[in-house]
Amino acid sequence: MTLRFIGSEIYRGSSYGPNHPLRVPRVSTVIDLSRAMGWLPPDVYIPSPRAKPASLATWHDPDYLAVLQRAERDGHVTEAERARHALGTLSNPIYPEVFRRPATAAGGSIMATGLLRDGGVVYNPGGGTHHGLPDRANGFCYLNDPCLAIVAFRRWGFRRIAYVDIDAHHCDGVVHGFGDDPDVLIVSTHEERRWPFTGAVEDRGAGNVWNLPLPRGARDGDMAAARDKLILPLVEGFRADAVILQCGADAVAEDPLSRLALSNNAHWAIVAALRDLSPRLLVLGGGGYNPWSVGRLWTGVWATLSRQEIPARLPEAAENVLRGLEFTGNRLGKNPPDHWFTTLRDSPRNGPVSEVVAARLRQLADRARASV
Numbered sequence: 001m002t003l004r005f006i007g008s009e010i011y012r013g014s015s016y017g018p019n020h021p022l023r024v025p026r027v028s029t030v031i032d033l034s035r036a037m038g039w040l041p042p043d044v045y046i047p048s049p050r051a052k053p054a055s056l057a058t059w060h061d062p063d064y065l066a067v068l069q070r071a072e073r074d075g076h077v078t079e080a081e082r083a084r085h086a087l088g089t090l091s092n093p094i095y096p097e098v099f100r101r102p103a104t105a106a107g108g109s110i111m112a113t114g115l116l117r118d119g120g121v122v123y124n125p126g127g128g129t130h131h132g133l134p135d136r137a138n139g140f141c142y143l144n145d146p147c148l149a150i151v152a153f154r155r156w157g158f159r160r161i162a163y164v165d166i167d168a169h170h171c172d173g174v175v176h177g178f179g180d181d182p183d184v185l186i187v188s189t190h191e192e193r194r195w196p197f198t199g200a201v202e203d204r205g206a207g208n209v210w211n212l213p214l215p216r217g218a219r220d221g222d223m224a225a226a227r228d229k230l231i232l233p234l235v236e237g238f239r240a241d242a243v244i245l246q247c248g249a250d251a252v253a254e255d256p257l258s259r260l261a262l263s264n265n266a267h268w269a270i271v272a273a274l275r276d277l278s279p280r281l282l283v284l285g286g287g288g289y290n291p292w293s294v295g296r297l298w299t300g301v302w303a304t305l306s307r308q309e310i311p312a313r314l315p316e317a318a319e320n321v322l323r324g325l326e327f328t329g330n331r332l333g334k335n336p337p338d339h340w341f342t343t344l345r346d347s348p349r350n351g352p353v354s355e356v357v358a359a360r361l362r363q364l365a366d367r368a369r370a371s372v
């Protein structure tokens with residue numbers, strides 16, 4: 001069975017700027033940690049190709065792609081381009097790899113669909129840019145590799161796609177692209193009342209859009225209920241040709257951009273469950289703005305996909321990778337707790353399902369029963 005990790009060295013040292021949340025290393029940590037653990041043999045790792053503009057134009061506007069390429073070359077955009085494409089803003093700055101980096105993430109997700117033709121699992125932690133719009137950058141995302149992957153799966157003849165998104169933020173770009181497509185299932189858990197403020201529990205799209213907004217402080221028990229009562233029944237019932245999981249790492253308690261309180265166990269349990277019921281599974285990254293929590297979580301995702309045992313205490317080579325990280329400009333970087341260096345697995349944050357989550361899950365289950 002196909003099992004591949006798609007990475008790239010373009011992410012190493014790349015930064016959106018010294019004050020931007022995406023100044024921290026992420027994919028490079030996952031590569032280094034996985035190698036230090038002996039989990040990433042050379043024949044499993046594939047360097048990501050950079051998608052060509054023609055390939056990106058299967059979902060994006062060619063004029064926007066031209067502006068994005070020119071922005072990388074010139075280092076700036078005009079006022080008109082800034083207004084039209086949301087480029088050169090605080091959220092979506094012009095940085096040195098502003099075209100090459102997202103085009104590499106997209107190239108990985110597009111390539112993954114071909115690797116999955118005969119089934120299997122592919123991990124592209126540089127992907128998961130779920131806010132990108134056809135002609136506009138949005139929420140740190142310049143392109144939308146999940147949408148490009150859906151288009152690419154279709155080109156291989158795979159029609160029914162299940163897209164699951166457990167990032168702390170709602171996947172507004174993917175809903176923009178495929179919320180009205182009856183052959184795409186979109187299931188999202190995200191923090192309520194947080195940017196982009198879309199993803200209400202009532203939204204249905206063409207009938208296959210399912211949102212579970214999570215209240216501030218949601219814990220592993222809430223996510224386990226979401227997994228067992230919403231995500232898995234929907235994905236199983238949909239009988240997808242392929243499943244895409246956006247595994248944003250910003251819903252854990254240590255993340256500076258959300259107020260959810262999951263541990264990485266919650267993510268890994270969803271990864272394991274989807275691994276076992278998907279004929280083709282593409283797992284992507286997404287948000288994640290604490291360099292330790294995102295590196296540990298996404299390395300654990302790879303361990304789960306590749307069925308490695310996660311040791312209680314990391315060997316020295318892996319610990320050194322984590323000790324080498326910096327989180328400048330954030331108080332969390334001042335005195336990191338020891339377990340951010342010595343473990344991958346967080347202590348579970350179990351507890352009963354909150355009443356608001358239970359009520360929303362009942363509401364969604366009622367809707368699912370009514371639509372059978």
Ligand SMILES: [Zn+2]
Nearest residue numbers: 167168169287
């Ligand atoms: Zn996010």
